[in-house]
Amino acid sequence: MASEAHDGFLAATLPASDLVYNLARRLMRSDEQVEDLVQETYAKAFEAWVAGKRPRKVEPWLATICLNAGRSVWRKASTRREVPSEILPSHEDETTDVEREAVAAMRQELVHEALWQLPEEQRIAITLMDLDGFTATQVAKMTGTPRGTVLTRVHRGRKKLARLVEKEVIRLEP
Amino acid sequence: MSRRKRKRFEEHLLGCEDCWREVAAARAGRSIVESGRELSPQHLRESIRSTVAAIPHKRKAFPYRRLGLSVAAAVVVALFGFATLTPDQPREIGLAVAHFEGTADLGPDISSDMPVEVEGMSLVRSEAGMMGTLEVTAHTYTDEDGHTMVVYSSNEEWPRAHGAEELSGTPSWKAELDGTVVFCSNKPVPSLVLGDAEVDVMKLAEALDLR
Numbered sequence: 108m109a110s111e112a113h114d115g116f117l118a119a120t121l122p123a124s125d126l127v128y129n130l131a132r133r134l135m136r137s138d139e140q141v142e143d144l145v146q147e148t149y150a151k152a153f154e155a156w157v158a159g160k161r162p163r164k165v166e167p168w169l170a171t172i173c174l175n176a177g178r179s180v181w182r183k184a185s186t187r188r189e190v191p192s193e194i195l196p197s198h199e200d201e202t203t204d205v206e207r208e209a210v211a212a213m214r215q216e217l218v219h220e221a222l223w224q225l226p227e228e229q230r231i232a233i234t235l236m237d238l239d240g241f242t243a244t245q246v247a248k249m250t251g252t253p254r255g256t257v258l259t260r261v262h263r264g265r266k267k268l269a270r271l272v273e274k275e276v277i278r279l280e281p
Numbered sequence: 282m283s284r285r286k287r288k289r290f291e292e293h294l295l296g297c298e299d300c301w302r303e304v305a306a307a308r309a310g311r312s313i314v315e316s317g318r319e320l321s322p323q324h325l326r327e328s329i330r331s332t333v334a335a336i337p338h339k340r341k342a343f344p345y346r347r348l349g350l351s352v353a354a355a356v357v358v359a360l361f362g363f364a365t366l367t368p369d370q371p372r373e374i375g376l377a378v379a380h381f382e383g384t385a386d387l388g389p390d391i392s393s394d395m396p397v398e399v400e401g402m403s404l405v406r407s408e409a410g411m412m413g414t415l416e417v418t419a420h421t422y423t424d425e426d427g428h429t430m431v432v433y434s435s436n437e438e439w440p441r442a443h444g445a446e447e448l449s450g451t452p453s454w455k456a457e458l459d460g461t462v463v464f465c466s467n468k469p470v471p472s473l474v475l476g477d478a479e480v481d482v483m484k485l486a487e488a489l490d491l492r
Contacts, residue, residue: 113334124329128321142325146332153333155426162428163460163477167383171427218317237314245383248421248429251405253390265310266303272313 116156120149123166126239127173133222133234134177148173170239171249174231221271229264232257237265370458371440373413374473378461380412380419381431381475387412387419395420395432400481400488402430415439415471422485430476430485438467453492455479466491 124145131144151172155161162168222230235246236257243261247254294301370378379385388410397404402422409418415435423429433439442463445456453466462482464474472491476482486492 113336117330117333121326121329124321124326125319128325129319132319142328145321145325146328149329150332150336151426153336155428160426160428160478160481168427171423171429172425175425175427215317215319218313219319222314222317233314237311238318242383244386248383248406248423249427251421251423253406253408254386255389262307265308265314266306267310268313269306269310 112157113153116153120152120156120165120169123169126166127169129238130170130173130234131177132219133230133238134173136223144173144177147176151176166239167241167245167249170235170241174249217272217275218268221268221275224271225264225267228252229260229267232260233264233268236261370442371413373415373417373435373440374442374458374463376412377417377431377433377473377475378458378463380433381429381461382459386410387417391418393418393420396489400484401425402428402485428477428481430474430482432485432489433473433475435471438471439465439473441465448492451492455482464491 127145127148128141131141131148135141135144148169152169155172222233225233231250232246235241235249236243241249243254243257246257250257294304376385380387387408389408391407391409393404393407395404395407399422402424404420405423406421407418409416411417412433412435415437417433417435420432420434421429422432441454442456442458442465445454445463445465447454451466452468453464455462455464457463457479460477462476462479464482464486466472466486469490472486472489474482474486474489474491476485483492
């Protein structure tokens with residue numbers, strides 16, 4: 108049953124659900140794992156909230172909880188992904204409008220898959236800075252790495268991502 | 282970046298093909314990443330609500346609530362005596378608060394002999410630099426719930442924050458500035474401890490023998 112504490116917590120933190128979701132999508136591979144991680148993040152956050160540990164800024168707080176929980180699951184699972192030679196399956200050479208719309212709609216998924224081609228540190232740094240909007244200083248604090256290292260990872264990751272996506276776009280063009 | 286450095290950087294870019302390509306590639310990459318930003322599915326928001334609602338939470342009956350909110354506020358202020366933010370705080374204190382809030386950098390990372398684990402928090406970073414006229418080292422601690430506290434040590438005494446409350450019998454003071462709790466002790470080592478919650482700040486200060 109919801110209480111004032113539940114309502115207050117959700118009012119303060121639910122607007123950040125997109126941020127948590129985007130981070131979880133880059134920490135976990137399957138949709139089911141992503142949803143589990145988001146729910147676990149909010150559950151941990153609520154428990155801290157009612158224990159009196161309320162941050163002034165919820166976004167970095169939630170992102171840090173998500174990051175720590177995601178890394179904990181990642182290390183336990185010890186998954187070994189094979190890196191596919193292509194990001195997306197190739198399509199037959201069709202020139203219908205439907206096919207072109209499908210290719211356009213796949214762009215978001217293409218970016219997502221390209222991010223998963225990056226080393227974990229670059230993927231996380233880029234997600235926190237470019238998708239979640241944190242500053243390099245904030246990301247440095249959240250990840251426990253020097254600010255300069257964060258910037259290097261983001262810069263290298265962006266360049267690699269641009270190359271990966273460009274290669275896939277050329278391959279997918281009719 | 283200062284205006285002069287920025288101007289030099291931009292002038293260099295105009296004349297250097299390699300650097301121009303680097304910047305262009307990074308900008309393209311950033312644009313690509315931002316195009317991949319997604320909205321959380323509606324069903325996920327609903328499941329968040331359900332997950333949180335399922336966690337039991339009992340409201341605690343604090344005795345002061347019977348006195349009414351205005352009296353309760355007076356009791357809280359009397360008990361803790363925090364100073365509210367006042368303008369024109371000493372520069373070093375303002376810089377420490379800005380660094381804690383993530384809006385200012387300090388300097389390069391350094392190795393540290395601070396305890397790696399203390400009061401449920403882990404040391405994640407130590408850095409050194411200048412805050413005003415003080416040589417400062419900053420040690421960042423975080424816990425599993427994402428809370429952060431930072432301990433600042435300096436070579437000279439920290440100036441006192443305006444409106445700070447002295448802690449009787451000790452060479453220490455505390456203040457609340459813009460929502461950040463600041464504890465200061467100039468002995469044994471001039472130190473500040475900054476955090477979001479007073480109880481946690483004081484616990485960490487005590488654990489580090491600063492109180």
